[in-house]
Amino acid sequence: MRILLAEDDASLGEGIRTALRRAAYAVDWVQDGASALTAIGDGDIDLVVLDLGLPRMDGIDVIRKVRAAGGNVPILVLSARERASDRTLGLDVGADDYLGKPFDTPELLARVRALLRRSVGRATPTLEAGALSLDPARLTAIWKGHTLDLTRREFALLRLLMEQQGRPLGRETIQQHLYGWDEDVASNAVDVHVHQLRRKLDPGIIRTVRGIGYALGDPSDAAA
Amino acid sequence: MTSIRRRLLVVLLGVLSLLMLLAAGLSYRAGLQEAGEMFDARLVQSSRVLLSLVDEPLSDLSAFPGDPIVLRGWHGRADGVGEALAFKDGHAYENKLAFQIWAPDGRMLLRSDSAPTAPMASLSPGYADVDIDGAQWRTFTLRSPQGRWFQSAERSDIRQELAEDIAVGTLLPLLLALPVMALVIWLTVAWATRSLRKVSTDIGERDLDRMTPLDDTKLPEEVHGLVRAVNELLQRLDLALARERRFIADAAHELRTPISAVKVHADNARLATFDEERQESQRLLARGVERVERLVSQLLSLSRTERSIGKDAFRKLSLDALVSNEVEELRALAASKSQVMNLVLDTADVFGDEFSLGLLVRNLVENAIRYTPEHGVVVVSTEQTGEQCVLTVEDSGPGIPKDLQDRVFDRFYRVIGSGAEGSGLGLSIVQETLDVHGGKISLGTSQCLNGLKVTVKLHTNA
Numbered sequence: 001m002r003i004l005l006a007e008d009d010a011s012l013g014e015g016i017r018t019a020l021r022r023a024a025y026a027v028d029w030v031q032d033g034a035s036a037l038t039a040i041g042d043g044d045i046d047l048v049v050l051d052l053g054l055p056r057m058d059g060i061d062v063i064r065k066v067r068a069a070g071g072n073v074p075i076l077v078l079s080a081r082e083r084a085s086d087r088t089l090g091l092d093v094g095a096d097d098y099l100g101k102p103f104d105t106p107e108l109l110a111r112v113r114a115l116l117r118r119s120v121g122r123a124t125p126t127l128e129a130g131a132l133s134l135d136p137a138r139l140t141a142i143w144k145g146h147t148l149d150l151t152r153r154e155f156a157l158l159r160l161l162m163e164q165q166g167r168p169l170g171r172e173t174i175q176q177h178l179y180g181w182d183e184d185v186a187s188n189a190v191d192v193h194v195h196q197l198r199r200k201l202d203p204g205i206i207r208t209v210r211g212i213g214y215a216l217g218d219p220s221d222a223a224a
Numbered sequence: 225m226t227s228i229r230r231r232l233l234v235v236l237l238g239v240l241s242l243l244m245l246l247a248a249g250l251s252y253r254a255g256l257q258e259a260g261e262m263f264d265a266r267l268v269q270s271s272r273v274l275l276s277l278v279d280e281p282l283s284d285l286s287a288f289p290g291d292p293i294v295l296r297g298w299h300g301r302a303d304g305v306g307e308a309l310a311f312k313d314g315h316a317y318e319n320k321l322a323f324q325i326w327a328p329d330g331r332m333l334l335r336s337d338s339a340p341t342a343p344m345a346s347l348s349p350g351y352a353d354v355d356i357d358g359a360q361w362r363t364f365t366l367r368s369p370q371g372r373w374f375q376s377a378e379r380s381d382i383r384q385e386l387a388e389d390i391a392v393g394t395l396l397p398l399l400l401a402l403p404v405m406a407l408v409i410w411l412t413v414a415w416a417t418r419s420l421r422k423v424s425t426d427i428g429e430r431d432l433d434r435m436t437p438l439d440d441t442k443l444p445e446e447v448h449g450l451v452r453a454v455n456e457l458l459q460r461l462d463l464a465l466a467r468e469r470r471f472i473a474d475a476a477h478e479l480r481t482p483i484s485a486v487k488v489h490a491d492n493a494r495l496a497t498f499d500e501e502r503q504e505s506q507r508l509l510a511r512g513v514e515r516v517e518r519l520v521s522q523l524l525s526l527s528r529t530e531r532s533i534g535k536d537a538f539r540k541l542s543l544d545a546l547v548s549n550e551v552e553e554l555r556a557l558a559a560s561k562s563q564v565m566n567l568v569l570d571t572a573d574v575f576g577d578e579f580s581l582g583l584l585v586r587n588l589v590e591n592a593i594r595y596t597p598e599h600g601v602v603v604v605s606t607e608q609t610g611e612q613c614v615l616t617v618e619d620s621g622p623g624i625p626k627d628l629q630d631r632v633f634d635r636f637y638r639v640i641g642s643g644a645e646g647s648g649l650g651l652s653i654v655q656e657t658l659d660v661h662g663g664k665i666s667l668g669t670s671q672c673l674n675g676l677k678v679t680v681k682l683h684t685n686a
Contacts, residue, residue, distance in 0.1 A: 009482070011515065012481055012488060014508060015488030015489045015492060015508060015512075016488055018492050018501075018504075018505065019492050019495075022495070080477050080480035082480075100480075101480040101481055101483070101484040102480055102483045102484040104487070105488050105492065105495070106491065
């Protein structure tokens with residue numbers, strides 16, 4: 001899951017990015033409205049956390065432009081403008097959620113999760129696939145009744161593939177959803193994470209789709 | 225409490241009463257004088273009439289000494305005034321008139337029955353005022369060619385009575401006018417002060433949410449000055465309140481982000497899985513708290529500066545000493561960025577408030593340090609040119625683009641991408657301080673360091 005964070009305040013931006021990363025999201029962080037608009041236009045973003053009082057372009061204008069261009073990426077507004085009229089305006093120009101500053105980090109993360117699951121048309125908070133169950137809120141994965149000890153990236157990869165429900169994803173796409181653009185990535189990072197997951201769960205948990213990449217396997221098949 | 229109405233009543237009625245008493249006194253005196261002149265003339269005339277009538281016949285009688293002749297007057301009883309005292313055969317006042325005639329040898333020849341048997345006055349010609357049986361009399365004595373003495377007398381209280389009548393006649397209508405005047409004054413004052421009461425009701429209706437000017441269209445021009453002064457005060461209060469409200473709103477708004485940052489770092493520290501993550505978040509949390517602290521202290525400084533430094537607190541200060549003190553406080557900050565700090569301080573005097581000028585210097589130098597990269601240079605200089613002193617702060621930082629140079633004085637404005645964690649209040653405080661001191665600031669490019677050059681000009685004397 002790749003999240004675009006648009007926040008001009010250095011300290012707050014750093015704090016939110018840390019919180020999101022620890023929740024196993026890849027975070028791209030921009031500090032002005034124009035850059036936010038460009039980043040959203042480039043695509044491959046699952047959610048935008050948007051401050052409104054941004055330099056170079058106000059957050060409200062960013063939302064308007066994104067929606068006018070037909071973009072349907074979920075947008076969570078995070079703003080010091082927290083009067084009812086401000087919230088109404090934000091939601092009515094196309095934001096999906098609105099959180100006033102100051103906020104509780106767990107609440108921000110819960111809203112991010114809610115928006116993300118709704119954006120793929122899911123209502124249940126946990127992800128289920130056969131004997132595999134994933135709880136994005138607690139960052140835990142249960143495989144055949146045992147809690148797995150996964151790194152954040154491994155958890156993120158598993159979550160990504162489960163959200164796709166068996167549809168394959170290219171290596172490039174997977175990498176983009178695991179790493180922010182300012183993070184160092186080894187060229188075979190995705191293959192390493194896939195290898196680790198296969199080792200920790202079951203070799204059949206992830207299918208290699210020739211010429212495309214990887215998809216969530218059918219664990220019951222693998223077990224058979 | 226003094227009441228205009230009561231005071232007007234007392235003063236006006238008091239003065240009026242005094243004037244009336246004075247008028248009555250004057251008319252009494254004038255009446256007394258006029259009556260005196262008239263009665264004196266009549267006294268002489270009656271003496272002369274008496275003389276011309278009886279002097280000759282008395283010469284015939286002089287050979288026959290005997291008891292003096294007594295002429296009898298009317299002796300009825302009567303009370304009242306005017307016509308009530310007059311009768312067909314006499315007048316009640318006849319006994320207030322008397323005469324005597326004396327022979328040259330001092331023998332009484334003739335008298336009215338109202339006159340005593342002793343001489344009413346000494347036998348010498350002219351007027352005299354005498355006391356007879358406890359009453360005041362006015363006498364006139366005339367000597368005939370034969371040496372007889374003719375004395376006419378008249379009770380003085382007749383004159384006083386007349387004068388009193390005249391005085392009372394003058395006083396009475398005035399006395400009757402007194403209560404009318406009091407009523408008129410009372411009503412007039414009530415009418416005139418109604419506008420004052422309206423103004424006070426209007427002022428009473430004003431509060432923090434209703435600072436509209438008072439309406440002076442229906443008020444007498446005497447209270448226009450008052451109303452105008454109150455309106456000006458209301459306007460000033462309204463402005464000050466609006467500024468205060470804006471300040472509080474701005475401050476509340478601007479505190480939200482730094483406080484959010486503190487909260488996020490605190491949450492991150494609390495929820496961290498690994499020790500190094502927790503330590504990193506705690507470090508960021510500490511920095512966030514410091515930033516809030518600085519922001520709050522700057523907000524307080526700004527609010528204090530805005531609340532207008534009393535010009536009474538202005539005095540002559542040494543600008544170079546002030547700069548030297550403030551820079552000393554900031555040396556640690558510059559050292560942490562391995563910056564070189566140069567002072568070129570010529571003696572310069574400045575007239576102003578020590579606290580806010582110190583704040584001005586600190587903000588400018590702190591800005592220079594914050595926005596200049598590590599290993600940079602900051603130069604602070606002072607000099608005096610005639611009536612002005614000049615403070616210059618130059619740095620080797622990135623400077624401020626021309627089109628943003630005006631905006632940096634806006635409250636909470638921060639230049640994008642500058643990387644420094646400022647509050648956006650520093651230059652607002654500087655501007656506010658300069659406004660109070662009548663100083664000027666200009667931004668430019670440093671010739672020697674290529675960074676920003678801030679020049680501040682202040683007055684040396686009051």
